[in-house]
Amino acid sequence: MVWDAWGIPAGRQPLSAQIRGLLAQVFGVSGDPVARRDEGDVPLRESALTSAQRDGLVAMVGADNVSTDHHDRLRHAGGKSTPDLLRRRAEGSQDAPDAVVFPADHDQVFEVLAYCASHEVAVVPFGGGTSVVGGVDPVRGRFAMLIALDLRRLVGISEVDPISGTATLGAGLTGPQAEELLAAHGLSLGHFPQSFEFASIGGFAATRSSGQASAGYGRFDDMVQRLRIATPMGTLELGRAPASAAGPDLRELFVGSEGTLGVITEVTVRVHPKPETVGHQAWSFPDFATGAAALRAVVQTGAAPTVLRLSDEAETGLNLARSGDIGGNAVSGCLAITTFEGTAAHVAARSAEANALLAAAGGTPLGAAPAEQWEHGRFAAPYMRDALLDVGVLCETLETATTWSNLADLKAKVTAALTDSLTGQGTPPLVMCHISHTYPTGASLYFTIVAKQLDDPIAQWHIAKSAVGDAIVTGGGTITHHHAVGTDHRPWLPAEVGDLGVRVLRAVKKELDPAGILNPGKLI
């Protein structure tokens, strides 16, 4: 990925004339992008790596796999939240890890951790680098030295078991790499978060990720069968069976542990045969409440779509679900999307059941095209954010989840907190929302916020983020549905699990990482 934006250079999307017109009208910005800095010109914090430390690391992973290159350090300078990107685009020196280390396998990961624990070196485990919550930022804590531990060489696939539908994947595999290896066996994982193209298997587990097909294939935590984890104190292998009553499920301590308790090096996942048939269908609902009730009927009846989404009036009106048409002719109502996958008979039976429920709940079928268009553009939104940041427009997303009965209230409270906070700063925002993940008992709410940037857009967003975090926890939501805690949500973790819950996590960390080298400043 490029150092100061999302993705690859070829993915950059200049703003369409439609969007530029919209921005001029709503925010009064010209839409002319500011030039980004040339990577080579960026001053970087000097590496604190001593030659003794370099020798120590090289002895474990080889000289080619310990880098203090400007290029490598800059690419491990943090994740891809809007504050991350704004910091990177700001004038002045950039912080970065003192070195980037590329271990070859589990044993090397363990050796590096043990070395760093005894040499007071902080370690940021690094997968795809797509965190949007500060999860891979080079926070040193009490340590003078910090390395990024890049897992990109852990790309194996083993123990492919088509009978049981499981496969063991190296933590460094990206989404497309994993799907390609599985496709050779006629299998698929079916985990498609927006970060799919760049994020890694280990990162999916470490951040408790959820993909766009979660209605059908589950969240990533549902897919995890077994984990291999390196900690400074040794190795853990967790998960012996499809289900067990042998005490607490320790996998669930490490799924979502964000590299603070150990480094996940291998994940055995549930996979499925590549679907015979995929059916798409879009629907229009007169308003969000009607659409939400319709989605609820589908998920509570067990009609089992693969994808089930609903955009609110604001998001539908701007065509945000259909990237090619953003800012085009206004669309009324609320757009919903379903897909069904499996055998032809399975798809026919399930979509018939869902279609009947959606129609009975007030939906109007729009055919397959809008759903296919959404699917086509579904990984592109972060590029759009970059284009907006380039023209002085703030763009960020955040998400929560709550019960069906609390969904409308929480949506209103979050929207009000964002609107009040940004309007109070003189930059009234556009706030759009969709339901991206559904469960029998509730759903997620994913918000996109756009506003004119102030001179200090990081401070501007920080004020809004604080307000919305408070609104979420007092409004009965979770501070994050699928983007983890990192640095950005840490202030609200006690509201999620209580002070005693935080103490439990600290006790586990102390047992596995007594020196506290693992990802300081994140999660707890």
Place this chain on the structure above:
Amino acid sequence: MVWDAWGIPAGRQPLSAQIRGLLAQVFGVSGDPVARRDEGDVPLRESALTSAQRDGLVAMVGADNVSTDHHDRLRHAGGKSTPDLLRRRAEGSQDAPDAVVFPADHDQVFEVLAYCASHEVAVVPFGGGTSVVGGVDPVRGRFAMLIALDLRRLVGISEVDPISGTATLGAGLTGPQAEELLAAHGLSLGHFPQSFEFASIGGFAATRSSGQASAGYGRFDDMVQRLRIATPMGTLELGRAPASAAGPDLRELFVGSEGTLGVITEVTVRVHPKPETVGHQAWSFPDFATGAAALRAVVQTGAAPTVLRLSDEAETGLNLARSGDIGGNAVSGCLAITTFEGTAAHVAARSAEANALLAAAGGTPLGAAPAEQWEHGRFAAPYMRDALLDVGVLCETLETATTWSNLADLKAKVTAALTDSLTGQGTPPLVMCHISHTYPTGASLYFTIVAKQLDDPIAQWHIAKSAVGDAIVTGGGTITHHHAVGTDHRPWLPAEVGDLGVRVLRAVKKELDPAGILNPGKLI
């Protein structure tokens, strides 16, 4: 429940002439039951409760709720494993808690725990008392005093949310009590383990229970939305949303914690509308492998039955799935059972899909009657065990789970370990098995073992249990699929989670229960 057997006196089942004939033929036993001891005649370990301790406890819960009665103590003397029942039927004195305490609510539970932590009193949290792994046995560890903390007064229902399909249940509610309270709202939990009639909501959570309808409604851990837990260090409230990425899922540390980390006082569960329609269907398969492959096709396709079971040839031959016919005319092949629940349209669509898959996989439909007969008798098997124990026949069950590809191997290894061990002791067993729970990646195996008792049947079973535990862990299974660890499976916990995993659990326990009063000798 009665003190020395399962259930209530009215449930007792004398052995049929058919079964007596079978026992005479196979084991050479007469089938005439030994009289059980009269409860009042049983010598009991003297209560160590001091008057100061009684005063301390009474101050918190009231005089009526601190009992040292012979009757109460005997009913809290342990669980209902075969060794438990054999111990209770043996000559001589019985061990029991020094007192039984009945707190009224969460706050009283916390107060009692804090008191016991500061007064060196061990605490066995006690729900329905149905543990079959020694989970509620009065193991004192280093403590001179031990109380049973009986949660039967925590029977509230609150926050019933029919829109979201959730309800908050007191930990002391039994299965039938919970279903009755939910039925008043048109709702059902759908958790039907064999212990349903007596076991409690808190116990289901603390032991990571799984019910017979798990294919449709999930394991109990899937149902848990929120937990309220009292620990000596304070209260935990865990679970804020239907799904979250806010760090490790701490609920999963307490589900399955078996009262060693805290006392679960309240559980918010996922519930569903009482089904409109229930469809039953039985099938015959020529052999276990064919039947297992058929079940796999159903669960991997997502045909979503509520119940999905398969008895092996031995179990089918003895009609064990149909309690009225046990030992009757031999039946060949393997019996499978499906039920489907939901709206009429849902049941029709799902059962059509499953029936096509089962027929294509080699099944012959047997109509609804055998499935209805199984459902009718499904909670009665433990009474049958008591009748066998009464006539000098050993009867015990155990279960494991593994992947589909390992299922046949593991079944053979477990069967061999049981057969070799008991035959080696001169008591060749009958070993029967069924698949009771299915997952996309694998299934459970539930074994029933019957053999002639030796003079010391506890030692006899202990030898067999040791052999089978080793066979399970070396054979790639989990030491328990739905009955928890307790005392009986503790030797194999390091094989499940590793020594480092055990250290993690100990670190959590030390944080929450530094005095170590909570359920000593269980789990870790």
